[in-house]
Amino acid sequence: MIPELGQFSLILAFCLSVLLGTLPLIGASRNHLLWMNLCRPLTAGVFVFLGISISILAYAFATDDFSVQFVAQHSNTLLPIQYKLTAVWGGHEGSFLLWTFMLGGWMLAVSVFSKSMPIDFVARVLGVLGILCAAYILFMLATSNPFDRIVPLPPADGADLNSALQDFGFIIHPPTLYMGYVGFSVVFAFAIAALLSGRLDAAWARWSRPWANVAWAILTIGIALGSWWAYYELGWGGWWAWDPVENPPLITWLFGTALIHSLAVTEKRGIFKSWTVLLAILAFSGSLLGTFITRSGLLTSVHAFASDPTRGFFILVILGVAVGGSLLLFALRAPMMKSEARFDLVSREVLILGNNVLLVVAAASVFLGTLFPMVYQAITDDLISIGPPYFNAIFVPLMILLVLLLAVGPLCRWKRTSIAYLSRQLGKVVLASLALGVLIPLVVLLEFSLAATVSVALAAWISLSLLGDLANKTANKSSRAKALKALPLSYYGMQIAHLGAAVMLIGIGLTSAFSYEKSVLLSPGQSIDLGNYVFMFNGSTAVTGPNYVGNEADISVSKNDRPIGNLKPQRRLYLASGTPSTEMAIDAGFFRDLFVTLGEEKESGAWSMTIYVKPFIRWIWLGAIFMAFGGVIAAGDKRYRRLRKRELERAATELSGELQTAS
């Protein structure tokens, strides 16, 4: 009975979304205040019923209700409770429910934090989101209902959650990634609302910016969590594999990064308007395309759920209507957008344009590389594969160019900057960065590598020019502390995020250049040297967990005869599914990670294992944390909240004027 209640509230949420996707939009176009005002209560209703629905699914997992097919496929009585609850997103149906629930959450956030926006705009934003929400729920009800029952004979026990997913990373990575993904729907809805109302001005950009920043920050964390999880759980020691399902979030992230920069230009200078709108649509399309790729079985990989063309077709229809429709709307409305200002060849506008072009080209090449094998096959019936060499060959040079621009951008002024000023500011920075790039890897790791030099030099380039800018901005003030305090939060946000790029660069460069790994067969008492460390195998013991049995090896690590600690990797056999799984042991550190994955037991107690030394790998994710933190800080700038009443009134009169001319 209870699962049916879940389905029932899903249907209710659908009905409310349909109302939300129609009434407020009609109200906004006819200037009907009562209908526009419906958007907030309807949004709250959608959120509540989606919340009830997902809670009931979690309840079905918690109570081992294996008559529900989705629960029977993804849980088991032996599964620990934290994985039972999170198994909600362990398969296609449930994770789509989570996705939709997240959308409901974002919608509620928009309806609560939009008091300073005119009601017609809020009504349009929520209306667009309501249409999306209705489409997602319809998709669930039609092709992938998480509440489907197994009748008449439910199984006695479930098939268990995929053993690779039974891990802390699984609890946090999917929700964070979805949250970031879905956040771009909000920015998309803002852009569509602006196109619909024909009011693409600085105010629209200012309203969008905090949302874009927050969605971008969460997506950054979501991708970083995925990378970190793949690193320690999947056990191959890599942090990025250009997997066909890793790429769509990256594509969205690249478009999103271009968007948050372009929004700044639109807000501050009133230019690049149509471009910004297009980026908002593209970022959202990236997120939808990501869903399409994961859910349709179009590309097979570790992430792909069961392949089903009907589902793929349904998502393709959603994609066609949402993206095709909005691009058509863009084509109709974009010519009406006028630039309000001019700028010179050397100016911040041009640098941000460069940033946008590089990011969009990067996103497009990742997109092509991901889809090309499929596209090629669709056209010619032949098969090819594209691997990391392609992606690295294109992506790395683009990112190097981007970082070169990145340091110059914040130093530039809007409208025009003199080249003499820039070369005065950056001359010493260039020399210092080159020197640091050569010296630091040599001093710290006593080795030379081009990759390490380039990345450290680029990181120094970012950080030194950032310090220079900070010194400039505070130079002529009476007190430095006061001057620092006076700088706006959005400035700090930007610089923290840029610093994050520097930190990440160091991580990527040094990890790629100076990692060691070795596969060995060790008997108890044997040891092996790797990159200044000695790994001693002390033997193995049997272990038993709640739903698995296995072996645990004990390896003590020392450096220069000083003990560092013990690593205890495990090899497990999950009982319900009979699948083996390896749990690596990591000794994580700020400057290096040591880790061991356990292979097979050979005769006489010897074990095969792979040992890794990964310097500076944590910096990759630390950089992502900096970036996300910067994004959130910038979104907290009081400029976004202090929308004066006067401005609101002006917007309202403009609106009524436009409505009159439109009718």
Add this chain to the structure above:
Amino acid sequence: MSKLKYYIPVISFFALALVLWRGLYLDPKELPSMLIDKPMPPFALTTVAGSEVANEDLPDQIFLLNVWGSYCLPCLIEHPTLMRLSEEGDIPVVGVNYRDRQDLAVDWLEDNGNPFAFSILDEDGRFGIDLGVYGAPETYLVDENGVIRFRHVSVLDESVWEEEFVPAIAELRGESFGNE
């Protein structure tokens, strides 16, 4: 004309959607390689054991070309079948060590046994791209003239061997018999 440029995104999107729609109904595993009935692509690489290897080193009889990697768990499932084939010696097996590392590959062969006459080392996967490899494991049947005649994606176990390879090989042998 200047207004037309704003239609470029929507037109390119629908072109893409069309391809995606077509792609939905494709199953990469069912499709033959583009190289079926074409000669092996030229290569000059090293083997996992370290010696140089090129097209002329391939066996001049019907042989299997098996794509494997030390990271590849399904390869362990098909390994006994390959070992049996190599012990029986009726049909040579050549390996392609795909997107792997030499030291890991050597260890893997030591640990699990080596069914291969030799393994072509394809560390960056470029030879795999030429071959149209979808992912390890994959097995190609190549005839005595170095022409690829059959391809199987994923695990080659005993039942696949009996049902797909044995008839394909019988057919090939019949053909060359007929020619002589």
